[in-house]
Amino acid sequence: MLSRRELFKGMAMAAAAAAQQVFPGVLFATTAVPPSANGLSWKKAPCRFCGTGCGLLIGVDNGRAVAVKGDPASSVNRGLCCVKGYHSVMALYGKDRLTHALVRRNGQMVKVPMQEALDLVASKLKETIQQSGKDSVSIYGSGQWTIPDGYAASKLFKGGIGTNNVEANARLCMSSAVTGFMTSFGLDEPMGCYDDIDHADVFVLWGNNMAEMHPVLFSRMLERRVTNPNIKIIDLATRWTRTSMAADRSILFRPQSDLAVANAICHELIRNGWTNSAFIQNHVSFHEGKINIGYGTQDKFAFTDEAKSTSLAEFKKRLEEYTPEKVEQISGVPAKDIRYLASLYGDPAKKCVSFWCMGMNQHSRGTWIQNNVYNIHLLTGKISTPGNSPFSLTGQPSACGTVREVGTLTNRLPHGETTNEKDRQMAAEIWGVPVANIPVKPTYHTVEMFRALDRGDIKFMWIQVTNPMVTMPKLKRYRDGMKKDGRFVVVSDVYPTPTTDIADVILPSAFWIEREGIFGNSERRTQQWDQLVDPPGEAMSDTWQLIEVARRMGHGKLFPWSRETHVKEIWNEYRRFHHGPAHEMATYEALRSNPGVQWPCPNGKETKWRYHAKWDPAAKGKSWDFYGKPDRKAWIWFRPYEPAAESPDKEYPFWLNTGRVVEHWHTGSLTRRIPILHQAVPNGYVEVNPNDAKRMGIRNGDRVKLTSRRGALTLPAMIDGRGRPPEGMVFVPFFDESLLINELTLDAFCPISKQPDYKKCAVKVERA
Amino acid sequence: MPIKSYLAYPVPGHAETVTQALAAFEGCDVFPALNQDVLILVTDTPDEPAESWLEEQLALVPELQCLALVSGLNPELVQINPTLEHSC
Ligand code: SF4
Numbered sequence A: 001m002l003s004r005r006e007l008f009k010g011m012a013m014a015a016a017a018a019a020q021q022v023f024p025g026v027l028f029a030t031t032a033v034p035p036s037a038n039g040l041s042w043k044k045a046p047c048r049f050c051g052t053g054c055g056l057l058i059g060v061d062n063g064r065a066v067a068v069k070g071d072p073a074s075s076v077n078r079g080l081c082c083v084k085g086y087h088s089v090m091a092l093y094g095k096d097r098l099t100h101a102l103v104r105r106n107g108q109m110v111k112v113p114m115q116e117a118l119d120l121v122a123s124k125l126k127e128t129i130q131q132s133g134k135d136s137v138s139i140y141g142s143g144q145w146t147i148p149d150g151y152a153a154s155k156l157f158k159g160g161i162g163t164n165n166v167e168a169n170a171r172l173c174m175s176s177a178v179t180g181f182m183t184s185f186g187l188d189e190p191m192g193c194y195d196d197i198d199h200a201d202v203f204v205l206w207g208n209n210m211a212e213m214h215p216v217l218f219s220r221m222l223e224r225r226v227t228n229p230n231i232k233i234i235d236l237a238t239r240w241t242r243t244s245m246a247a248d249r250s251i252l253f254r255p256q257s258d259l260a261v262a263n264a265i266c267h268e269l270i271r272n273g274w275t276n277s278a279f280i281q282n283h284v285s286f287h288e289g290k291i292n293i294g295y296g297t298q299d300k301f302a303f304t305d306e307a308k309s310t311s312l313a314e315f316k317k318r319l320e321e322y323t324p325e326k327v328e329q330i331s332g333v334p335a336k337d338i339r340y341l342a343s344l345y346g347d348p349a350k351k352c353v354s355f356w357c358m359g360m361n362q363h364s365r366g367t368w369i370q371n372n373v374y375n376i377h378l379l380t381g382k383i384s385t386p387g388n389s390p391f392s393l394t395g396q397p398s399a400c401g402t403v404r405e406v407g408t409l410t411n412r413l414p415h416g417e418t419t420n421e422k423d424r425q426m427a428a429e430i431w432g433v434p435v436a437n438i439p440v441k442p443t444y445h446t447v448e449m450f451r452a453l454d455r456g457d458i459k460f461m462w463i464q465v466t467n468p469m470v471t472m473p474k475l476k477r478y479r480d481g482m483k484k485d486g487r488f489v490v491v492s493d494v495y496p497t498p499t500t501d502i503a504d505v506i507l508p509s510a511f512w513i514e515r516e517g518i519f520g521n522s523e524r525r526t527q528q529w530d531q532l533v534d535p536p537g538e539a540m541s542d543t544w545q546l547i548e549v550a551r552r553m554g555h556g557k558l559f560p561w562s563r564e565t566h567v568k569e570i571w572n573e574y575r576r577f578h579h580g581p582a583h584e585m586a587t588y589e590a591l592r593s594n595p596g597v598q599w600p601c602p603n604g605k606e607t608k609w610r611y612h613a614k615w616d617p618a619a620k621g622k623s624w625d626f627y628g629k630p631d632r633k634a635w636i637w638f639r640p641y642e643p644a645a646e647s648p649d650k651e652y653p654f655w656l657n658t659g660r661v662v663e664h665w666h667t668g669s670l671t672r673r674i675p676i677l678h679q680a681v682p683n684g685y686v687e688v689n690p691n692d693a694k695r696m697g698i699r700n701g702d703r704v705k706l707t708s709r710r711g712a713l714t715l716p717a718m719i720d721g722r723g724r725p726p727e728g729m730v731f732v733p734f735f736d737e738s739l740l741i742n743e744l745t746l747d748a749f750c751p752i753s754k755q756p757d758y759k760k761c762a763v764k765v766e767r768a
Numbered sequence B: 001m002p003i004k005s006y007l008a009y010p011v012p013g014h015a016e017t018v019t020q021a022l023a024a025f026e027g028c029d030v031f032p033a034l035n036q037d038v039l040i041l042v043t044d045t046p047d048e049p050a051e052s053w054l055e056e057q058l059a060l061v062p063e064l065q066c067l068a069l070v071s072g073l074n075p076e077l078v079q080i081n082p083t084l085e086h087s088c
Helices: A006-023 A088-093 A114-132 A147-161 A177-186 A194-197 A215-227 A242-246 A258-271 A277-283 A313-320 A324-331 A337-344 A368-382 A399-407 A420-433 A446-455 A476-482 A544-554 A568-576 A588-591 A675-678 A689-697 B015-023 B050-061
Strands: A041-046 A055-061 A066-071 A103-104 A108-112 A135-139 A167-168 A202-206 A234-237 A248-252 A284-288 A308-309 A352-356 A389-392 A460-464 A487-493 A503-507 A516-521 A525-529 A634-638 A654-659 A686-688 A703-707 A713-717 A728-733 A761-767 B004-009 B028-030 B039-044 B064-073
Touching: A006 B004, A006 B028, A006 B039, A041 A525, A066 A389, A103 A114, A108 A114, A114 A135, A114 A460, A114 A487, A114 A503, A114 A544, A114 A728, A135 A147, A135 A446, A135 A588, A147 A167, A147 A399, A147 A420, A147 A544, A147 A568, A167 A446, A177 A368, A177 A389, A177 A634, A194 A215, A202 A337, A215 A234, A215 A242, A234 A242, A234 A337, A234 A634, A248 A337, A248 A389, A248 A689, A258 A313, A258 A324, A258 A337, A258 A368, A258 B015, A277 A368, A277 A460, A313 A324, A313 A634, A324 A337, A337 A368, A352 A368, A368 A634, A399 A516, A420 A568, A446 A476, A516 A568, A525 A588, A544 A568, A568 A588, A686 A689, A686 A703, A689 A761, A703 A728, B015 B028, B015 B039, B015 B064, B039 B050
Parallel strands: A135 A167, A135 A460, A202 A234, A202 A352, A234 A248, A284 A634, A352 A389, A460 A487, A487 A503, A654 A728, A686 A713
Antiparallel strands: A041 A055, A055 A066, A103 A108, A103 A503, A284 A308, A516 A525, A654 A761, A686 A728, A703 A713, A703 A761, B004 B039, B004 B064, B028 B039
């Protein structure tokens, strides 16, 4: 038996091993803590942080979560974790946990009993609907919502109240991935799975700093290379990072020009005859959409794309503008490097995985760049077989499970779209509401929802598990809007944040393992956990908060479940939406007894690769069957290069790029309460290229003032730290609530996905 | 006292010597990487003077190029470093 002290020694060692993973290529022998240790009970839960969805085992002692280890039974991480995962339970015990409800009275937040706060939320919702109509109230959730949270929110707002004012922060992180999948394949979410890592020969990372954002998957990839030295990892990015350090080749492109680089690769594949003609003939159709589609920076911007059928010949003609030499001019990527990339994708003996995340999603042509990367895989037929995968990684633990699968977006339902009559009928039948209750027309996507609140079209917003007063682009406008008279804002969270600062009611939420829950990760894997410890004070799960409010509003019939069993009952009801071989979800019993189960899972069997009859029971025939589209083909789209919404100019000569660091989860409201993580990166900073810094006389740690057309911010310089932007670019992480970089960013978005571009706007850089 | 873990970087080519030197101190566990000259050092000392003494001794190991603190875990979960706090 291990003593408690020995157990913590194991954890300390694991933390060091995990920290070392971010300096890639180093392998340690097993760091796992043995399964039985003094006085501890170990229970499974998915990690609370990123979308990788590592399986954890949580050690509980006397009602307190005290230890974490990677779950060796989880096929995602096989016992490994990153620094955030290892320290995750410490996020439960920050000193300033919200334990009681607070209500604003005469400008002051006053403690009130939870039941009184819930009464107030329900009566305010009813009053606002009575006075201003049902589209004057809204809910804004998150990819950290559990599946039951999102399901309850959608059922209450769309089925009960009758408004499509339901959005989630995943609009800011992965809606371009959704529209990319929908336009190319007709169905959302990846065709492959993490097992692709064990089969691929080439990994191309498109604007994806996996070493920091998906460290466990990155470690799996490096491990594959250690045992197979011919494996190639290519980092294709706008800034040099820890991922570049570990890659076999680091190729930098100018912001936004990935569109042109992907087209040039397609150009070379066709020119050299490196395409898979039989695959193209049988499984692909060609299309074009509108061009010069705008950036959405003005209120009530509207755009609808139109697909026009074309041909391979037409596609080839369009690509004539994208020779490697011409694209070198646009992108700065040497023509020889473009040819090298094409030769990797085009080699029939090599299996290729493309990974991406925010670089391609937070992009004013986010849908287009996804289409363009799919085009590469479709021209070569490198898709839907082990090791051949275009793979969109997710940021949040349940952006896929909750936001995409449950459909907590204005246009979505748990199955399909609000505009589709059959989908509305299905929802009405399962929810037990008249079909007329469910509105047809989508209302506001996230940016437009906050604009509507600013304009006064929306008067009530309930925010759960997210921190928009740190994350909204062009933040000042939206913060000022929320503070206006006549707006009522409810915030459910576990810690005070800049968003609770502007709330009228704060509801304390039960966090992660303080309640039973379900997440869905990046590879279609659904992961359940039981409640392991008690929430503090009057904290309550977001699901149960919604149910309590629904009952007070007279929608109790929609939520007939008991507090003890509601998660299972919600799951059983929700599963009905996805019945059938293309999306069958696992039973609750199967979820409880496994670290996770991948869907589709008809007859209890997981589907690892979709759209191929060898692995996917929904696919017809003997090979590929892209059954998401009416023509049962995957769609190649010609999408041109178009510039960013705002580019550097004389007055604002630098690109501003924003993002994350491995130690911090999003806005830092959790990880900055974990001493080790906070100490590792205690504050925000600006990365400056050493040549720019020298020219401007900036040294490490000097205060640097950044100014955009929207705001200014002064923060310490970091030169040649963990990342190095090219000359003419600065990079700032967004986790620090006291250094709000989104005061400067632009609210331009992809007109198809409506996802903002946090990676590109123009700033002036000065020594402060 | 907290249990601390460090990443230890030996002077290139001296991983073996550093491993032996560190492992000889009481309260030190050393875990070498399988493929590179990097070590994980976990220290567990009974009190503050013992911890300071150990830190001084570690600094004297000539082949040890750099020691980076990764974590300090207190078995009672007492927070040993300040964190963000935000009041409503
Ligand atoms: S990689 Fe992501 S899911 Fe895995 S332990 Fe780290 S934060 Fe958690």
